[in-house]
Amino acid sequence: MSLARSHARKMKPALHVQLNSSSGNSVSPSPAPAISRPLIDFLERNPRDPAREIQFTNAGGEKEAQSIRSIPETPGGTRVPDPLMNYTLRPEDMITLKKLGEGSAGTVCKVKHVPTGFIMARKHVRCDPNPDFQRLLQRELKTLDRCHSPWIVTFYGAYMEDDELAICMEYCEGGSMEAVYKRVAEKEQTISESILGKISEAVLNGLVYLHKMHHVIHRDLKPSNIVVTMEGRIKLCDFGVSGDLVNSLAETFVGTSYYMAPERIQGGKYPVQSDVWSLGLTMVEIAQMKNPFPQNLAAFELLHYIVNQPVPSLPEDEPWSADFRDFLNQCFIKDFMKRPTPEQIMSHPFIDESSKRSDEEVNMKAWIQSVWDLGSPTAQTPKVV
Numbered sequence: 093m094s095l096a097r098s099h100a101r102k103m104k105p106a107l108h109v110q111l112n113s114s115s116g117n118s119v120s121p122s123p124a125p126a127i128s129r130p131l132i133d134f135l136e137r138n139p140r141d142p143a144r145e146i147q148f149t150n151a152g153g154e155k156e157a158q159s160i161r162s163i164p165e166t167p168g169g170t171r172v173p174d175p176l177m178n179y180t181l182r183p184e185d186m187i188t189l190k191k192l193g194e195g196s197a198g199t200v201c202k203v204k205h206v207p208t209g210f211i212m213a214r215k216h217v218r219c220d221p222n223p224d225f226q227r228l229l230q231r232e233l234k235t236l237d238r239c240h241s242p243w244i245v246t247f248y249g250a251y252m253e254d255d256e257l258a259i260c261m262e263y264c265e266g267g268s269m270e271a272v273y274k275r276v277a278e279k280e281q282t283i284s285e286s287i288l289g290k291i292s293e294a295v296l297n298g299l300v301y302l303h304k305m306h307h308v309i310h311r312d313l314k315p316s317n318i319v320v321t322m323e324g325r326i327k328l329c330d331f332g333v334s335g336d337l338v339n340s341l342a343e344t345f346v347g348t349s350y351y352m353a354p355e356r357i358q359g360g361k362y363p364v365q366s367d368v369w370s371l372g373l374t375m376v377e378i379a380q381m382k383n384p385f386p387q388n389l390a391a392f393e394l395l396h397y398i399v400n401q402p403v404p405s406l407p408e409d410e411p412w413s414a415d416f417r418d419f420l421n422q423c424f425i426k427d428f429m430k431r432p433t434p435e436q437i438m439s440h441p442f443i444d445e446s447s448k449r450s451d452e453e454v455n456m457k458a459w460i461q462s463v464w465d466l467g468s469p470t471a472q473t474p475k476v477v
């Protein structure tokens with residue numbers, strides 16, 4: 093059975109994930125799977141989500157709403173209705189409005205879904221036509237589709253176009269944290285500790301949600317994978333499919349990253365604590381508005397540096413609180429067995445204090461709008477990074 097047909101049979105319209113790959117017709121013998129063993133093991137071990145199974149078998153909107161009610165959706169407990177619920181996403185229905193950025197695995201564009209007028213971000217990633225990969229891909233897409241959380245960029249659907257996978261997701265018009273801090277630096281301003289607290293809090297909520305509800309480790313946490321809406325809502329993107337599975341196949345992917353935890357370099361392990369290491373680096377980078385590592389290190393030198401050199405820290409002469417400094421120190425415990433998990437570090441005083449500050453005290457919406465000068469004559473759209 094073709095992928096598209098088997099997929100259509102298993103999935104109800106509500107899922108609207110479509111894998112009608114033309115590459116499925118390929119007659120060439122499929123090469124051995126190029127997916128790393130640990131990743132296959134991880135995916136095989138990943139239990140199915142019982143709540144979602146209910147949704148698959150009862151795909152009516154009512155049931156779906158019921159089955160996710162136990163999950164904290166938004167602070168108010170509501171879920172924004174999916175405007176694309178009744179549509180199958182097809183390439184011919186999309187108009188590209190502008191390019192938002194380019195990463196190692198592909199390109200992200202702002203697109204319009206013409207039948208509904210709905211605006212989305214669409215990530216194109218080169219991907220492998222081999223059936224083993226496609227099977228894993230379907231599984232990962234299902235995981236993306238199960239994620240409904242205010243701290244996670246909403247997944248709307250995916251389709252194959254030639255040898256590229258198009259992942260359609262919520263467009264976050266405030267841009268990535270990388271774009272945001274570069275903009276703030278350009279304006280010779282700084283980002284306050286209370287804003288950094290709210291960003292850390294949202295990221296941790298997202299990580300705990302992924303881990304607790306879906307047994308997913310992000311694996312690619314960095315400033316460009318944290319995006320923000322113009323309402324000031326901070327969200328995670330690029331975990332799972334785009335962050336790991338595709339990267340494990342993309343020939344152009346360079347397997348080194350500034351944000352890699354020492355255990356990943358030393359033994360290839362990826363425990364949930366590795367995301368906490370990456371969070372520490374991400375927050376130092378946003379606070380300092382630059383990458384804390386010496387630039388121009390060769391890949392090997394960078395790995396050596398991460399494992400052997402002192403961990404990054406905030407300059408002593410800057411007025412950061414003891415709580416924030418200690419929070420970072422916890423993130424940078426080199427032995428992952430001693431490093432807190434996302435859930436454990438949620439109770440750190442830095443996060444605890446942040447969570448007590450109301451939306452009025454720390455107005456994220458006003459902050460992001462001021463970053464992009466919204467409403468002023470010098471208003472800019474978020475820069476591509």
Ligand SMILES: Nc1ncnc2c1ncn2[C@@H]1O[C@H](COP(=O)(O)OP(=O)(O)O)[C@@H](O)[C@H]1O
Nearest residue numbers: 192193194195196198200213262263264268316
């Ligand atoms: N959902 C989204 N909404 C708005 N901008 C996005 C979204 N996803 C990605 N982007 C932008 O596209 C850029 C490229 O993303 P990506 O291809 O994942 O590469 P990277 O994350 O390595 O920069 C990001 O840096 C970000 O600025």
Ligand SMILES: [Mg+2]
Nearest residue numbers: 195316317330
């Ligand atoms: Mg990304």
